[in-house]
Structures are given as structure tokens and as C-alpha cells.
Amino acid sequence: MKTLLFSAAAAAFLLPAAAIAQDDAGSSTRRIEPYVGVMGGVHNYDSETSKEGIPPVGYKGRMVEGVAGVNVNVAGPLVLGVEGTASKGVSGDIDWEYGAAGRVGVKAGKDSMIFTKVGYQWTNFDALGKDSRDYHGMTYGAGVELSPADMGGSAQSSNIRLRVQADTTGDFHSIRPMAGVVAKF
Numbered sequence: 001m002k003t004l005l006f007s008a009a010a011a012a013f014l015l016p017a018a019a020i021a022q023d024d025a026g027s028s029t030r031r032i033e034p035y036v037g038v039m040g041g042v043h044n045y046d047s048e049t050s051k052e053g054i055p056p057v058g059y060k061g062r063m064v065e066g067v068a069g070v071n072v073n074v075a076g077p078l079v080l081g082v083e084g085t086a087s088k089g090v091s092g093d094i095d096w097e098y099g100a101a102g103r104v105g106v107k108a109g110k111d112s113m114i115f116t117k118v119g120y121q122w123t124n125f126d127a128l129g130k131d132s133r134d135y136h137g138m139t140y141g142a143g144v145e146l147s148p149a150d151m152g153g154s155a156q157s158s159n160i161r162l163r164v165q166a167d168t169t170g171d172f173h174s175i176r177p178m179a180g181v182v183a184k185f
Contacts, residue, residue, distance in 0.1 A: 033071040035083075037163060039180025040064050043087075043094055043123075045173060052137040052170050059125055061092025065178060069103070077107040079115070093127035099139055111147035111157040116140075121169060141167035145182060159184050 040063065047058040069083025081103040088096050101119025108114055121139040125132060143165025148158045160183055167176040 031073045033073070033081075033184045035067075035069055035071065035182050035184040037067045037180055037182030038064070039067060039163065039165075039178045041176060041178030041180075043097070043174060043176040045169075048173060052135045052173075054123075054125075054135050054173070055128075057093075057127070059093040059127060061089040061094030061126075063087045063089050063094060063097070065097075065180070067180075067182070071103070071105070071184075073107075079103075079105040079107060079113060081105070081115075083117070085121075089126060093125050095124045095126040097121055097123045101139065101141070105145075108144075109147070109150035111149040112161070113145045114143075115145070115165075116142045117165075117167075123169075137170045139167055139169050140172075141165050141176075143178075 042060065042062050044060040045054060045058060047056045065085055065087040067083055067085045069081055071079045071081035074080050082100070083103060084098075084100045086096070086098045087094075099119050099121030101117040103115050103117040105113040105115035117140070119139050120136065122134045122136040124134050143163060145161040145163045147161050160181060162179070163182045164179045165177075167178070168174055169176075
């Protein structure tokens, strides 16, 4: 499973190089956008047994998350990207989470975006003890990134976006609403 995480990280570093090479070849429709951000939210697991093996207790916790990734504008409003996340529980049953995901988005307005993502996530629970195992599985999500340029600003674009998303794990055994700020470069 760590191989998947390292592969996603490698792709995050190699994808910009490939996009720059294409830009140098004369393709003006491709543009890369690396980004980083900080988000906060809650992760609530239901009380059903999941295929990931998470005990059916109904764990929940508030968390702070760092996110880093890269988007590539591929054609018109279509955007493809990869990102990695690392979250720390600040209260509740969750100690930490980390993962990697691929994203597909559509630009909206001047500089905002609607996106979906799918990836893989690992979770460790405080409630299961200090040396408890990590639970892992697929993660799915959707959200929006809102640019100040589309919220009444006069600029055509902005490096800062407000990001709101909701994710779930496995067979929809959790809900994870998150909100924060993302800065693109």
C-alpha cells in the first residue's frame, strides 16, 4: 500500500515536468498549477462493519489537514490533477489520516472549479490504543474551489481559493466534510 502512496507522490513531481515539456513544444492549451492548502473539518464513521475492518463503533473526530498537489489544464475547462493529504486529529477518536488521490475538475466562472476525486486513504484511531493498526481503503469525494475573482472581485484570476469538499471511505461508511484555503502557484 505504501507503494501506491509513493507512486502518487512521484506522479505529482513528474507530471509538472511532462506538462512543461509539452508547453515548450508549442502547446498553449496546457498549463500546470501546483497548489498547497490547509483545511479543517470532521470525519464521522457510521456504526456498520466495513470491508476495511473498522470496528462498528461510530468513530468521529475533528481534524486539521495539509494538502499538496498539481493540476493540469488539459482541454478547455477540463482539469486533471493528483494530490496528497496528511491530517491530524485535534479532538475525538481519530489520531491521523493520510492519502493520495486523482482529481478531475471543470473550471467554472473566471477562476473557480468543481471537482471529483478518487484515491486511497490510511487512518489510525486514538480510540484503539497507541500501537493500533492502520485501516485503509478507497476514498471518494467532490467539492468546489471558489476564487475571489468569481465572488465579486475585479481580477480575472486569483492565487487563493476557498475550498469546500466532502469525502467518504470504502462503501460509503463515513462522511468527511472539509473546508479551507488553497494557494496555487
